[in-house]
Amino acid sequence: MRPSRYRALVYLTLVLIIGLGGFVRGVSLITNGPSVLLDLDAFHSLRAVDSIMSNGKVASFDPLSSAPNGTRYTFATSQGYYGFISSLGLVAGLSPSESLAISPVIFFVLELVSLFAISLSFSKSNVAALLAPLFAIGLTGWSAISILGADPVAENLGAAMFLISILLATLLSNRFSYLLIGLLAFLDGITIQAHPITYYFLNLTLVAVTFTIVRQRTWKLAKGLILAMILSLYSFLLFALSGASLGEGETFSQAAYWLASLSPHIYTIDNSTLVAEMGAPTIVLAGVAIIIAIRHRASTIYPLLAWVAVLYSVVLIGEIAVFTPYGRTVESIPFSAPLVLSHRIMPYLPPALCVLAATTIGEFTLPSLISLAKRVRISDKIIGAAVIMIVLAASSSQLYHAYQYSTIYANSFNLEPRYSHLYDWISAHTSNDSIFIANDVSIGVYIKAIDGRPVFFTTSQEDITVTDLIQRASVQTCVFLPICSTNRTISMIQSYHISYAVIVTPALLINQNSSSLVQFSDQGQLANYLTWFRSRPNFAQVYNDSNSFVFSV
Amino acid sequence: MLRSFKLRSLTVVGIRGIVLSVPLSILLVIFSFSQLMPVRFVLALIFLLFLPGFDVLEIFYNQTIFLAGLQRFLISVGLSIGIAIIDDYVLTFLAVGINLSSLVACLAGETVIFSLIPLVSRKVRAMRTP
8 A cells, every 4th residue: 555545544544533532522512512511610610711701801810719819829720721712712703601612622632633643653653543542532530531522621721732742752852952842841831821730740741751761861852851841930920920829739739638538539549440440451451561661671662651650650649648647748748739639640641551552552462463474374454454353342342331421421410400490599589799508519619600609618629729628618517417506507607608508419518527528319318308407597498499499597 | 856846945935834824814804703603613723723833833844844744733733722822811911801803813913923934034044145
């Protein structure tokens, strides 16, 4: 086959894989429509984007945050992402929600193409390059956070920028060029505007990659990477311009440890989660690549190993923080929030494992099989077709699992219609400055975004980056769980000027006394629970529907 | 031989950037204030995700000649996103404001300027050469 035709065939296959990925990940876009937002973070982003599109400037303070005015920790964490989505909305003529909902599709395509390019630069094998995005489609759970249609989070942009930066770092690790250094420094710095965590993990990875280059004694190339990282510090100027400061990052580290400590530990990744979300075949293949690379000293993929090693160590540190008595030690590490809330690693670690798994097949297995086939006089085309069939069969169950996950996610996280009557009532019957407290730790984000009312407590970063976090968590516990004295509860409510209490089912409640999250979904329990709630003085029911209740305080 | 030399020469002076940027910038200005949403969406993607970064890479064409097509494309995307983010800050701090008019002017203007730089720098170099 002529090289140009072969290249065209490879790119056509890549387009087919992206199409398959769109089908697997885009269930929500297909079933719910192009402007429906899912999950929690999307509604936080919605307020930020709406603010930029309405006011015409990068907002430095979120008026509905619990963080005290003056700290300015709120929208500031992902200003670049919000600004970019706003620009897309304004130029394309889309509403804030449409602009947000369509954005994961764009970043999803970018991620898959980046994975293709990164695999190609490491292995020079087109098969490996095509398999890496195929494996990435099958990711579920936290690892799909970056590529799930209709769940716009800042890490969508972060993951795409991370991979493009890694591609540049790969180029720079093979060729010294001041232009590449400048480009990497620029992109590296910009990642802080997607999310500070992206910048944090990218630089951890770049440091690890630099070590692999130092080990090969190619000092000049290592200097290039170090120079790029130093130059990327301009990002802190941008960060300051966006209204954040490092001090607030430290406050968030304490809040992150508090959040991660709540049992069950849903914000911390462990090995079983990693295997469940990525699929055992991908993990096994990645493991084989690591063994082969170390055994045969395949130095070309050492940067890839460094990428995996440093980010996997974050998973281990997260486990140490949460499951061992050394949590306080981890908390004392400066800016330890990304280490403790290790679920945030998932947009960045699994892509590396996908590239490694693809390398095992495309770089290590296929050439050996083809040379073996030549000895027994079997056509290499037959061998190639057989390998592709085996890989597709092995990954089909993971792809189906990802499709199911996507379907469930599209239905169960579409919370806006479920509580639409509640939002309408709040909007029509309460004043703009009424402060709400809600039993579920997430519903407050929707009330803020849809009704524009302040909510006393949510697990969003802008509400937990407060100096009185424990006090607030105690109020949240006492209002919604029958474990405090009534007088104490009332005095705490009055001190925070709370006007309304909202109860929804199902809900996830906080119990600060036992440092845990309590699931509340049993309709049988609800009648008794409401009887207890109504019996308390100072709480008068003012609204109810099938799954939500409002009490004035 | 002569033809291929001319083509390469045109590529070096950054004609690709001008050929893409000038007409597309005119289209952006024309269609951004219309109700043709699909056209606006495509133009928004081109100007926020590709063209500014592509034009910047064209300025450094000789230093980036080793980049493969796909690598060039992805780096262009990364640069364009970065430029779009910086634009938002510039518009905010110059008190112009982030709105449709200012964004269109900014994106179209900077893209055309970036695309002209290789041509201008080549002309300047030619004038300096005795």
